[in-house]
Amino acid sequence: MFVKNRRSNLRGGVALIAVAAMLVTTSACGNDSSSASQTTTNQSAPLYEKLPASVKKAGEIVVASPLSNAPYIYTESDGKTTKGIVPELAKALEPVLGVKFRFVNTPFPGLIPGLQAQKFDMIWGVVTDTKEREKIIDFVDYQKDGATFLVRAGNPKNISDMMSICGNKISSLSGSTQTKLLEKESENCVAAGKPPMEIKLYDGAAESQLAVQSGNADVFFTGLGAGLYAESTAPEKFEVVGDVYQDQLFGAGFAKSNTELRDVFQSGIKKLVDDGSYVEVFKQGGLERLALSGSSDVTVNGAAE
Numbered sequence: 001m002f003v004k005n006r007r008s009n010l011r012g013g014v015a016l017i018a019v020a021a022m023l024v025t026t027s028a029c030g031n032d033s034s035s036a037s038q039t040t041t042n043q044s045a046p047l048y049e050k051l052p053a054s055v056k057k058a059g060e061i062v063v064a065s066p067l068s069n070a071p072y073i074y075t076e077s078d079g080k081t082t083k084g085i086v087p088e089l090a091k092a093l094e095p096v097l098g099v100k101f102r103f104v105n106t107p108f109p110g111l112i113p114g115l116q117a118q119k120f121d122m123i124w125g126v127v128t129d130t131k132e133r134e135k136i137i138d139f140v141d142y143q144k145d146g147a148t149f150l151v152r153a154g155n156p157k158n159i160s161d162m163m164s165i166c167g168n169k170i171s172s173l174s175g176s177t178q179t180k181l182l183e184k185e186s187e188n189c190v191a192a193g194k195p196p197m198e199i200k201l202y203d204g205a206a207e208s209q210l211a212v213q214s215g216n217a218d219v220f221f222t223g224l225g226a227g228l229y230a231e232s233t234a235p236e237k238f239e240v241v242g243d244v245y246q247d248q249l250f251g252a253g254f255a256k257s258n259t260e261l262r263d264v265f266q267s268g269i270k271k272l273v274d275d276g277s278y279v280e281v282f283k284q285g286g287l288e289r290l291a292l293s294g295s296s297d298v299t300v301n302g303a304a305e
Contacts, residue, residue: 045098046271050264055121060099061261063090064106064114065125068204071229071285072250073103073125085143085225085290086124088281093268107203109175112137115255122254122261126205126223128177129251129303138259139251140266141302143282143290146244147178150212150220150227153239157218160242162188167195171208171217174201178221181246213237225290232286249302262300270295 040059042048048056055061065086067075073086082103090101104120111123115137129139149159159165166189172179179201186197200217202208205226211217220227227240254262272278273295282291292298 040100042095042098046096047264047268048098050260050267051097051099052258052260055099055261058099060102061097061122062120063101063103064111064120064123065103066108066111066204067103067105068206069126069223069226070205070233071225071287072223074206075105085281085285085287088284089142089269089272089278090124092272092277092281093265096268096271097264108173109203112253115253118255121258122252122265124252125250126173126176126226127251127253128246129249129301130177131303131305133253134301134303136256137253138256138262139249139253139301139303140262140269141249141251141292141297141299142269143250143292145248145250145290146224147181147221147246147248148224148227148240148244149242150209150222150230150238151218151241152212152215153235153237155239155241159219162245163192163194164242165197165219166192167197168218169198169200169211169216171200171202171211171220172222173205173208174203177246177248178223182221209238225287228287229285247304249299251301251303266298266300270298273298 041056065073067073067082069084071084073082073084075082087103094100106114106120108126111127112133114120115123129141133139149165151157151159157168159168162185166186170182172182179199182197182199186199190196200211202211205222208217208220208222209230212220224244230238231240252265254265269278273292279288279291282288
């Protein structure tokens with residue numbers, strides 16, 4: 001939050017300055033009594049002092065993410081309760097950092113532009129760390145994942161690999177690394193004398209899954225964790241098939257200018273890994289294979305490509 005200084009040419013300067021001072025003092029007292037920093041911060045938390053001054057003042061870290069990507073981050077049917085790997089990690093981090101996390105539902109295509117425009121402090125959810133994205137923002141890598149095929153139960157289209165989805169309708173997240181791979185593989189379909197893929201883009205995983213369920217798409221090319229979660233919670237509707245592609249790291253994203261928050265977040269995640277609370281979050285959903293092996297794996301900008 002930026003505060004602009006304003007100058008005014010005042011007559012009767014001394015009197016007006018005195019009145020202004022009284023008003024500012026009164027306003028400040030009122031803000032202090034109801035501010036987030038008074039009610040939500042814990043200044044004795046291990047990493048509180050390392051937080052940026054702006055976060056200390058706000059008493060919260062504002063996080064942007066699409067809130068429809070189970071098991072990573074999603075809202076329950078009440079539309080209010082946020083659940084998943086990311087919110088659970090955030091809950092574990094709050095007593096370490098001394099401030100709360102507040103999640104703002106943001107479509108995937110708006111994440112990086114919104115971060116650059118300083119609409120929020122960080123992005124955290126289903127963003128893959130890539131060398132291309134590292135040119136624009138910084139990442140703290142906090143989990144591993146891959147991409148796989150989610151189809152209707154029974155696999156009616158006999159999906160098994162990339163060539164088997166040539167000519168089929170494929171749902172994918174707009175702007176995702178999975179979409180880029182599909183576009184490349186669709187060209188390979190044509191080169192092999194097969195029809196191209198019909199790639200249908202959606203802003204969130206829920207919409208992509210619904211497309212498969214309703215028959216508007218034959219397969220959803222999705223993250224491994226998301227596919228396993230959909231299969232385990234609705235086996236009568238979905239099935240994970242085929243190989244796993246794109247071994248990758250999910251990263252929490254920060255503006256290049258916000259190294260202070262980036263570094264304290266990295267320290268916090270490392271602390272959770274070391275004390276064992278990190279892996280417990282993944283065990284809750286049976287997703288241990290997505291967890292990093294040790295705190296040394298919690299890297300900044302660690303994308304392989």
